[in-house]
Amino acid sequence: MFTGFFYTLRKHKVPVSLTEWMTLMDALSKGLAQSSLENFYYLARAILVKSEALYDAYDQAFQEYFKGLEGTAEIRDEIWEWLQNPLVKELFTPEEIDAMSNMSLGELMREFEKRLREQRSRHDGGSYWIGTGGTSPFGHSGYHPAGIRVGGESRSLRAVKVAGERRFKNLRRDVILDVRQMEIALKSLRILSRVGPEDELDLEGTIDATAKNAGELELRWRRSRRNTVKLLLLMDVGGSMDPYAGLCSRLFTAANAATHFKDFKYFYFHNCIYDKLYTDMERQEWVNTKWVLQSLDSEYKVIIVGDAMMATTELVSPYGAINYSDFNETPGIVWLREVAEHFPYSIWLNPVEPYYWDHTTISMIRRIFPMYHLTLDGLTEGIKRLVARR
Amino acid sequence: MSREVFEVYKGSSDYVASESLKNAVNAAITLGRPLLVRGEPGTGKTLLAHSIARALGKRLIVFNVKSTTKAQEALYVYDTVRRLNDARFGDRDVSDIKQYIKLGKLGEAFASPEQVVLLIDEIDKADPEFPNDLLNELDEMSFYIPETGETIRAKHRPIVIITSNAEKELPDAFLRRCIFHYIEFPDPETMEKIVKVHYPNLREDLLKEAIKTFYKIRSIDDLKKKPSTSELLDWIYVLLRADVSPDKISKEVPFINVLLKKETDFHYFVNNYLGKGSGLLRR
Structure with a gap:
């Protein structure tokens, strides 16, 4: 039932699994939708959608699948009245009613609409069924095993309308990135090894030692597993990065707040990395890039954040830096290569839309660093690359 | 269509629950699935479990997850050191392992003679593998203690409410078994x-x-x-x-x-x- 909805959801990239779908069917058979489309909307969402980031896609799918209901408000009321009519029994044979129970709601609605139209023409032609004085309350519910009662409360339209509002648009994973989300993404940047104090009982060792000790109890401890990841964050600041300053500062806040790194270091640069790396955003204080490469071992995972957009000379020419004070003998691209060689685990996060990534300097830098879009998805992908063993 | 009768959560006087939230809670209760609640801090995720317990008149068991929490602790803890110690000094009969097994919060909820509300608070704080480790236990509502050969099985499936602040931390297999609700910031x-x-x-x-x-x-x-x-x-x-x-x-x-x-x-x-x-x- 509603199998079309299942595929509509999948089409909208809501990863609904068969397990969840069967759960929904179970819920419907237990009458949880309470015969209203609004309840169905919430019920199906609770069971099928496991992230608020997907609520928007769900809304869209819901709207698409149930949009047959849109604009049928009047028709619905008519069906409702019409269903009250005892003569309606003569319209549908029991077989037809049976067949209807296999229809999706949309199909059912269409069927009713069709019948209604036919009925009307007959009625216009002065047919037999006007002016009934019938009182028999012809069943309005129970014909649909899903428990959605056609011609019930007109709430169904509200559900489609709720879906149509697309209130969860801002929660889509490919759109926003707040500090909390970044923290969580960064959390997966970890590699566990046994380090630190010995605070875990080593049962095997204890038994061995005790046995060797002629039964005199001897406890053995071992180190528990801890994260050993060290992170180096290099950020492009100023100039063309200004529009993304908020985004970068959120990433910085997240990385800085994350307590699970063994070590966290950060430096700033402008447009490209040259001889100096700055320790403040105003780029007044600096250290030598050479010194950084020497003092930080190659186990550091490196995240470089920048738009990678600059004049080609800034990247490839000696003394090409836009800041004269940088006065670089070595072209930026050589520095970048050195960083990439020294730190085998490094990625470049770019806030610029991937659509523009065929820009000259971006595509040159992409050949040196794997580049990811600075969104939650991109960050997560990039981090996967940082922890994957190569 | 026959309808089984389930207890219905309608909110409680001290907690304002939206229609969609009540809907999700009732779905979780009826289907016997854990309800995963997510939302901004301060939207009342934890209070929901308290409200459910109060509204339905059930006991609430709170399992606060910390960064060091291991899935095992939720089920039971086997106090090896104490047993070794007792063996060494002959204080007690150590052949009865049962006395060294202490049930965790999940074990307590399963063993309870009446249905309880179990709150697993801030599940995302723990190790990313944590939810997966509890997958089977939450699904079957039972677990096996190899040390004693005992199986703890829930007499009544507890109403499980899980809260989380995180987005990506929870594994898919886990999510598939949950009912999910995102508490929006109230208008x-x-x-x-x-x-x-x-x-x-x-x-x-x-x-x-x-x-x-x-x-x-x-x-x-x-x-x-x-x-x-x-x-x-x-x-x-x-x-x-x-x-x-x-x-x-x-x-x-x-x-x-x-x-x-x-x-x-x-x-x-x-x-x-x-x-x-x-x-x-x-x-």
């Missing part, structure tokens, strides 16, 4: 109801002003941490105690430090929104 009307639950005798004009100002502050995008419901409630409490007149609230925003707890946010607000003439938040 001003709902917020009024929530405040009234806590301060039933609050003056209408003070309430309106406080909520208006609160939502204006929340609409400032540059804040690092936006104030949440609990901060609003604290703030109203302070406003009441200090007897601030309602017309001052939006103009002067007294006790702003109750709402903005990060120093940078505080300075940002004071510099950009306060003291720029009288208009401040009106712009």
Whole structure:
């Protein structure tokens, strides 16, 4: 039932699994939708959608699948009245009613609409069924095993309308990135090894030692597993990065707040990395890039954040830096290569839309660093690359 | 169609639950699945479990997850050191392993003779593997203790409420078995109801002003941490105690430090929104 909805959801990239779908069917058979489309909307969402980031896609799918209901408000009321009519029994044979129970709601609605139209023409032609004085309350519910009662409360339209509002648009994973989300993404940047104090009982060792000790109890401890990841964050600041300053500062806040790194270091640069790396955003204080490469071992995972957009000379020419004070003998691209060689685990996060990534300097830098879009998805992908063993 | 009778959660007097939330709770209860609740801090995720327990008259078992929590601890702990110690000094009969097995919160919930509400609070705090480790146990509502050869099976499936702040941390296999609900930040009307639950005798004009100002502050995008419901409630409490007149609230925003707890946010607000003439938040 509603199998079309299942595929509509999948089409909208809501990863609904068969397990969840069967759960929904179970819920419907237990009458949880309470015969209203609004309840169905919430019920199906609770069971099928496991992230608020997907609520928007769900809304869209819901709207698409149930949009047959849109604009049928009047028709619905008519069906409702019409269903009250005892003569309606003569319209549908029991077989037809049976067949209807296999229809999706949309199909059912269409069927009713069709019948209604036919009925009307007959009625216009002065047919037999006007002016009934019938009182028999012809069943309005129970014909649909899903428990959605056609011609019930007109709430169904509200559900489609709720879906149509697309209130969860801002929660889509490919759109926003707040500090909390970044923290969580960064959390997966970890590699566990046994380090630190010995605070875990080593049962095997204890038994061995005790046995060797002629039964005199001897406890053995071992180190528990801890994260050993060290992170180096290099950020492009100023100039063309200004529009993304908020985004970068959120990433910085997240990385800085994350307590699970063994070590966290950060430096700033402008447009490209040259001889100096700055320790403040105003780029007044600096250290030598050479010194950084020497003092930080190659186990550091490196995240470089920048738009990678600059004049080609800034990247490839000696003394090409836009800041004269940088006065670089070595072209930026050589520095970048050195960083990439020294730190085998490094990625470049770019806030610029991937659509523009065929820009000259971006595509040159992409050949040196794997580049990811600075969104939650991109960050997560990039981090996967940082922890994957190569 | 026959309908089994299930207990229905309709919210409780001290908790304002939206239709969709009640819907999700009832689905979880009926289907016997854990309910995963996510939402901004301060949207009442934890309180939901308390409310359910109260509304349905059930015992609540709280399992607070910490970063060091292991899945095993939720089920039971086997006190090896104590047993070794007892063996060494012959204090007790160590052949009865049962006395060294202590049930964890999940084990306690399963072993309970009546149905309970089990709150697994902030599941995302633990190791990313944590939820997966409990997958089978939550599914079957039973677990096996190899040390004693015993199986602890739930007599009544507990109503499991799981809260999480995180987005990506939870594994798919785990999510597939849950009912999910995202608690949206309450809109001003709902917020009024929530405040009234806590301060039933609050003056209408003070309430309106406080909520208006609160939502204006929340609409400032540059804040690092936006104030949440609990901060609003604290703030109203302070406003009441200090007897601030309602017309001052939006103009002067007294006790702003109750709402903005990060120093940078505080300075940002004071510099950009306060003291720029009288208009401040009106712009």
